[in-house]
Amino acid sequence: MATRTSAGAAWGRVAYSHLDRTFAVVEYEVRKLQHDPSELLLRAVQPALWLVVFGEVLNQVHLIPTGGVSYIEFLAPGILAQSVMFIAIFYGIASIRERELGIAYKLIVSPALRISLVTGKALSASVRGLSQAIIVYLLAVGLGVHPNLSPLAILGVLIAVVLGSMLFATLSMIIASLVKTQERFLGIGQLMTMPLFFASSAIYPLSLMPAWLRPIALANPLTYLVEAARTLMIPGEVGLAPLWVDFSVLVGVTALFLVVQSRLYPRMAQ
Amino acid sequence: MEPLVAEALTRRFGRLTAVDQLTFRVHDAEIYGMLGPNGAGKTTTIKMLTTLLPPTSGTASVVGFDIARQPGKVRASIGYVPQMISADPQVTGYDNLRLFARLYQVPRAEREARIASALAFMGLTNVGDALVRTYSGGMIRRLEIAGAMLHRPKMLFMDEPTVGLDPLAREAVWSQIERLRKEQSTSIVITTHYMEEAERLCDRLAIMHRGSMVAEGSPAQLKATLPTPNATLDDVFAHYAGGEMETGGGFRETFRTRRTAIRLE
Numbered sequence: 252m253a254t255r256t257s258a259g260a261a262w263g264r265v266a267y268s269h270l271d272r273t274f275a276v277v278e279y280e281v282r283k284l285q286h287d288p289s290e291l292l293l294r295a296v297q298p299a300l301w302l303v304v305f306g307e308v309l310n311q312v313h314l315i316p317t318g319g320v321s322y323i324e325f326l327a328p329g330i331l332a333q334s335v336m337f338i339a340i341f342y343g344i345a346s347i348r349e350r351e352l353g354i355a356y357k358l359i360v361s362p363a364l365r366i367s368l369v370t371g372k373a374l375s376a377s378v379r380g381l382s383q384a385i386i387v388y389l390l391a392v393g394l395g396v397h398p399n400l401s402p403l404a405i406l407g408v409l410i411a412v413v414l415g416s417m418l419f420a421t422l423s424m425i426i427a428s429l430v431k432t433q434e435r436f437l438g439i440g441q442l443m444t445m446p447l448f449f450a451s452s453a454i455y456p457l458s459l460m461p462a463w464l465r466p467i468a469l470a471n472p473l474t475y476l477v478e479a480a481r482t483l484m485i486p487g488e489v490g491l492a493p494l495w496v497d498f499s500v501l502v503g504v505t506a507l508f509l510v511v512q513s514r515l516y517p518r519m520a521q
Numbered sequence: 522m523e524p525l526v527a528e529a530l531t532r533r534f535g536r537l538t539a540v541d542q543l544t545f546r547v548h549d550a551e552i553y554g555m556l557g558p559n560g561a562g563k564t565t566t567i568k569m570l571t572t573l574l575p576p577t578s579g580t581a582s583v584v585g586f587d588i589a590r591q592p593g594k595v596r597a598s599i600g601y602v603p604q605m606i607s608a609d610p611q612v613t614g615y616d617n618l619r620l621f622a623r624l625y626q627v628p629r630a631e632r633e634a635r636i637a638s639a640l641a642f643m644g645l646t647n648v649g650d651a652l653v654r655t656y657s658g659g660m661i662r663r664l665e666i667a668g669a670m671l672h673r674p675k676m677l678f679m680d681e682p683t684v685g686l687d688p689l690a691r692e693a694v695w696s697q698i699e700r701l702r703k704e705q706s707t708s709i710v711i712t713t714h715y716m717e718e719a720e721r722l723c724d725r726l727a728i729m730h731r732g733s734m735v736a737e738g739s740p741a742q743l744k745a746t747l748p749t750p751n752a753t754l755d756d757v758f759a760h761y762a763g764g765e766m767e768t769g770g771g772f773r774e775t776f777r778t779r780r781t782a783i784r785l786e
Contacts, residue, residue: 268626275623283611286652353605357668360571361624362597520573 272363276371281378291379295386298334302327302390305454315455319487327391327398328480328488329453334387335380335412336447336473339419341440342376343427350431350519359520366513372424373417373509380416381409399486407483407494414501415476421508428515453477457491475500522585523548524676524708525570529579532565539565541732542579547676548724550706552698556719557729557762563712564604566729567680570710571601584675597625600669604680604712608664610654614645617653618668625672639667643697659690663697670701677701679711683718695722716754730762 284291302323309315310322317325349355358368391398399405423440430436448454450464451473457465468474478490479497490497525547532540540562547553555563568574570583572592580587586594608617618636627635640649643663653661662682669677682698683691699722701707713719719726720740728736728743736743736757744752747760 271626272624275620279612279616279620282613282616283609286611286613349609351605352609353603353607354609356573356603356605357601357607357621358624360573360596360599360601361621362593362626363624517573521568 269364269367272367273371273374276368277375277378280372280375284378291382294334294338294379294383297337298330298383298387299390301330301333302387302394306330306394315459317456320485321396323391323394324396324485325456325481325488326454327387327394327396328484329451329477331384331387331408331412331480331484332415332451332473332476333448333453334383335415335476336419337444338379338383339376339416340423340444340447341437342372342379342420343423343425343436343440344433346372346424346427346519347431347433347436351433355519359517364513365516366509369421369424369509369513369516373421373505374413376420377413377416380412384409384412397486398484404483408480411476411479411483411498411501414498414505415473418472418476418501418505418508421505421512425508425512425515428512428518431519447471447473451477452481452491472500472504524584525553525581525710527566527570527579527581530566530569530576530581531578532562532569532574533577538732540569540576543732543734545727545734545737547708547710550702550708551724552702552709552711552722554719554723554726555710555712555729556714556716556726556758557712558714560731561729561762562732563729564680565732567601567678567710567712571599571678572596597672598675600672600674600677600707602662602665602669602677602679602682604684606661606665608653608656608661608668610652613650613652614640614656614664614667615649617664618671621668622671627672635671639671642670642700643667644693657690658686659693662686662690662694666694666697666701670705670707673705675708677707677709679709681713682711683713683715691718698722716758720754728758728761735761 306323306326309326313322315322315325346355349358359365388398426439427436430439450467451471452468453473457468457474460468474491475497478492479494479501481488482490482494482497523546527543527545530540530543531538543562543566555566557563565574569576570581570588572588572595575589580589582588583595584598586598588595608614615636618639619632622632622636637646640646643666645660645664645667648656648660653664656664666679666682679698683694686694695718698709698711702709711722723740725737725739726743727734736746738746740754743757744754747756749756
């Protein structure tokens, strides 16, 4: 019994040391944002345009059937998910910068497990995503949306935002590890954002899509972020699938990407 | 036990042999220099010894750990200052050190004191809370060395530690490296292509040429191997490496060296 306890304690210490390194990376990235928060404010422009211009216009014409809710109510969670994805999908540019300086070398040569470093980076990307969530909530309320304000629903949206940020930021870092240069990275980033956005249920329901697009939208992780946000945020809206499906997909894909990126990350120092 | 033993270390990139059958040892508290032009294989050697790049063949043990079989233990016991800038300009000097103190698991109780003493050791106490963006080239290098010594490594690798620095800043970095060796008995491997640096700093030198070591010894020993009286290290280099300080190093390496030099200005 005594040995089992001490083995458990040793295991706990090891797990703690890896987690502590993950949080060291998060703290460091947050300090960077503190020293230069201008990016967060600039990022508010795009969701504002989508909601205020695109959303308001389509709200008038009733082109898109959105069931019992107004188009703005349907759109708000979609734009939330979209802006989380947009901000995360270019996160890899920071890894490329770290490689071009020599910061990546110092991180990779440290005794921290690569998965700890990569998870720390992904988690810190979600700080940006959360700032987007706050902005979209405020905009939506300003436009007359009545979001579900129960603490559990809000907590659910925040968790979905963290997962979605991690998922797309890690995908972005995977691309950065593969292409290694800014020019190619930006090209691929631009190429990916619009298809991911349009082949999701962010701005129109799956039922409006042509048959060939639907399976693609169902394979698109952004759809699950949209659906989770929509179910939790808009009273009376029910997503395509139960919430547990949305969250399982987000967790599963994020975990897969983190494992892949922890394998690829050492390339940034070769 | 010697802190570094390399046996026939070899690395190929396609058909190019960047490092060819390199065998050498570094003694305790020694400053060992690898002297050679860009493209001689110095950086590739350092990358293998710091576990960033697996060797094609050959072995090495660093602080008693095998670089291929125990890379985690090697990483925990060494410090590394890459040729390129590894301090982050977007945060303060303190923030940079705090990250590495945590990644290297400096005990929480000692963390703040170690960071403060590393900053003091490198003469950076007054600028610890300033953004690294505002530092001079010499200050950036000293901050990087401070970061590499936080966990008191037995062995330190520095790739071109004074590339791009003006003579005054270079002198300051040299004297800090010497103090580090003297006060903490750290064994230090540096690469350089500056004769002056090799002469001033290194106990022993390896002259590298196209991936191979062509001569090894103390600066005085190397000079004594030449028939010419009063030979300089330049003469030694010309004799063993054909004076080809300017050859080698493709576009990429030249680009990196220059960019580091520009950024450090």
